């Protein structure tokens with residue numbers, strides 16, 4: 001949360017880079033679309049981690065893909081916020097006993113917020129995102 005606190009001084013909207021594996025991609029689609037419309041809350045998807053304030057990671061991560069995620073995180077300007085989306089990012093989810101998937105994202109990258117669910121409901125995602133904004137706002 002330390003980075004989230006610092007972020008308030010730097011930005012009004014939050015630029016988001018998404019790193020999704022597997023069915024994790026489907027978790028964010030409703031929120032990006034017109035029905036839930038995350039942009040109305042100032043969440044702007046960007047094409048490069050070098051422009052992003054926030055990294056959303058969803059889906060199970062393999063031993064290979066987590067190295068890519070770490071590389072993405074290193075490229076982000078700091079302070080940066082990381083959100084782990086879905087049960088797979090928290091515990092490995094239904095792949096918890098796979099030989100090839102990691103179990104907990106925060107063992108590899110500093111995570112500010114986990115949003116549970118398989119997949120998380122759009123309401124839960126927006127509530128989680130808003131909790132970051134509130135945290136950021138409280139420390140203006």
Ligand code: SF4
Pocket residue numbers: 021022023024027058059060085086087088089093094117118119120
């Ligand atoms: S939490 Fe569920 S929906 Fe999300 S990547 Fe894992 S299995 Fe797929």
